[in-house]
Amino acid sequence: MDILEYLExxxxxxxxxxxxxxxxxxxxxxxxxxxxxSVALPRIKVEWNLDPxxxxxxxxxxxxxxxxxxxxxxRLSDIIGRKRTLxxxxxxxxxxxxxxxxxxxxxxxxxxxxIAGVGLGGxxxxxxxxxxxxxxxxxxxxxxxxxxxxxxxxxxxGIVLGYIIIPQYGWRPVFLLALLPLLLIPIVSTYLPExxxxxxxxxxxxxxxxxxxxxxLIPDDVKTxxxxxxxxxxxxxxxxxxxILGRKYxxxxxxxxxxxxxxxxxxHGIFLWLPTVYYEKFQYETVKTLWWVLVVTSAQIPGxxxxxxxxxxxxxxxxxxxxxxxxxxxxxxxxxxxNINSILALSLVIxxxxxxxxxxxxxxxxxxxxxxxxxxxxxxxxxIGRLAGILAPSITGFLMSIAKGEVFWAYMVFGAVHxxxxxxxxxLGSETRGKSLESLEM
Numbered sequence: 001m002d003i004l005e006y007l008e009x010x011x012x013x014x015x016x017x018x019x020x021x022x023x024x025x026x027x028x029x030x031x032x033x034x035x036x037x038s039v040a041l042p043r044i045k046v047e048w049n050l051d052p053x054x055x056x057x058x059x060x061x062x063x064x065x066x067x068x069x070x071x072x073x074x075r076l077s078d079i080i081g082r083k084r085t086l087x088x089x090x091x092x093x094x095x096x097x098x099x100x101x102x103x104x105x106x107x108x109x110x111x112x113x114x115i116a117g118v119g120l121g122g123x124x125x126x127x128x129x130x131x132x133x134x135x136x137x138x139x140x141x142x143x144x145x146x147x148x149x150x151x152x153x154x155x156x157x158g159i160v161l162g163y164i165i166i167p168q169y170g171w172r173p174v175f176l177l178a179l180l181p182l183l184l185i186p187i188v189s190t191y192l193p194e195x196x197x198x199x200x201x202x203x204x205x206x207x208x209x210x211x212x213x214x215x216x217l218i219p220d221d222v223k224t225x226x227x228x229x230x231x232x233x234x235x236x237x238x239x240x241x242x243x244i245l246g247r248k249y250x251x252x253x254x255x256x257x258x259x260x261x262x263x264x265x266x267x268h269g270i271f272l273w274l275p276t277v278y279y280e281k282f283q284y285e286t287v288k289t290l291w292w293v294l295v296v297t298s299a300q301i302p303g304x305x306x307x308x309x310x311x312x313x314x315x316x317x318x319x320x321x322x323x324x325x326x327x328x329x330x331x332x333x334x335x336x337x338x339n340i341n342s343i344l345a346l347s348l349v350i351x352x353x354x355x356x357x358x359x360x361x362x363x364x365x366x367x368x369x370x371x372x373x374x375x376x377x378x379x380x381x382x383x384i385g386r387l388a389g390i391l392a393p394s395i396t397g398f399l400m401s402i403a404k405g406e407v408f409w410a411y412m413v414f415g416a417v418h419x420x421x422x423x424x425x426x427x428l429g430s431e432t433r434g435k436s437l438e439s440l441e442m
Contacts, residue, residue: 003208006218007196008136008436015215016135018191020143022184023127024150026090029181030123031154033097036178037062037113038272039162039290040171044109047171054106056397059272061110063389065117066124070386073122074379075237077129078372082195085375086126087188090181092119097178116178123181125365125382129375132366133195137436138312144363145308152300152355155271159297163290197371197437240373244380252368253381255429259320259361260385262421266327266414267354269392271297273400273410274347296347303352307359315433316367319360321426327353328418335411343407354418367432 037059045055069089076085096116103109127147135143158177165174193215199208212218244253274293307319327350334346369377399409 003196003200003205003212003218004436006212007134010136010217012135012139013216015217016139016143019131019134019193020146022187022192023131023147026086026123026150026181026184026188027127027147028150028154028157029184030090030093030120031151032158033093033116033154033178033181034062034066034120034124035155035271036097036158036162036175037100038274038293039158039166040174041272043166043171048106050106052397052401053394056394058106058110058113059268059393060390062113062117062120063268063386063393065114065119066121066389067117067383067386069118069121069123070125070379070383072118072379074125074375074377074382076122077126077375077379078198078240081198082126082130082375083188083192086123086130086192087185089119089122089126090185090188092116093123094119094179094181098176100178101172101175121382121386125375125378128362129366129378130192130195132363133197133371133374133437137434140367141311141316141363141433142308144366145304145311145359148359148362149301149304149308151358152297152304155297155300156294159290159294163294166290197374201371237376240376241380243373244369244377249369251428252430253377255425256365256368256381257384258421258424259357259364260381261388262324262417263354263358263361264385265388265392266331266417267358268389269396269410270350270354270414272393273396292344296344296351299348299351300355303354303356304359306352307356311360311363312433315431316360316364317425317429317431320357320364320429321422323353323357323360324418324422324425327357328415328422331411331415331418335408335415350414364432367435367437368430371437 073085073089093116096112096119100109100112103112128144131143131147132140161177162174193211196208213220243249307323311319330346330349334343337343337346365378365381366374396410400407403409
């Protein structure tokens, strides 16, 4: 029996749960940093007298950085390893998000958001790739799904701290919270191992074997010559891209790129603008606006966990298709809703099902490509989402501007995007539930 067979047959130990907890913390604090601008935006708009289009363009600057960061991070993680890449990206995201606090105008804030975006976009794909490569296949969906649920806790943390800080001290100090992920770097260095499959692909079989013995995942009497060494070779970016777009993986790529584009566009189009919509449309003060955003965001918690806990039973498609469909229908209904109670209720439905679909997507993404290009392919898929993220704030701001502050056209587009993603997943998606990563490469 080779190393990967031992890994697949291993029982869950403290080692697996350590990886889960550390990855959860990384993902949650990164989510806080990504969405921090949405908490500060209503005050920034008032202080700098910004219109919706200018605000949308400023938000989009961060997503341009995230687009670059996702590709760069995925590539680096396949070359120098997941661990070193993760530490580098955590440093960039933390320092430059914190520096948003010293921005003096739209240009300086956009530039700082762009650089921070490189780190944010580079950090986000790695926890899912990490967690997908250690647990046995029967637990993989649940583990990756639970890591993705950290997003909502990070966003809620940012909202709660903003709720406390902004009314008393203004929007600038809230960005200093972005330094919190730096506290994780010693923990990552100490407790997170390198990807076992990355070590094998690099030909470091002895290191992989010793790592598994250290954590009790393989018997002490297993020798190196009884394992299957996986020959590794450097895969150039062009070759990796050709594989991703080749006949063998093309359907998977179409599904993943569609899902990433759809979910990034809808999530960030909706939730980056949500505080501003409540603040302006319903004439709420800052405290009440953040309170309602907190309530709506809280609906993401059961949405995430319902999907994460069902992923290994219902399958990836079994979650993605119905969750996307329900979120899309709710968007259409919100577009024509006539009162605040209906809008708030439908916002809760969208929040629940949109974020549940995210949980499935993060489990799905690293499963569909071989180890030597898994980081690159996951990074490119995420970067396609970031392209949609670049467009989402600007398009949403434009649609709200031409509708004179109303949300009709913005939410009609959100609904259509959700349903398109559901249809393509249903038609072209393959099911990965319960299969080893190696069997999915075939």
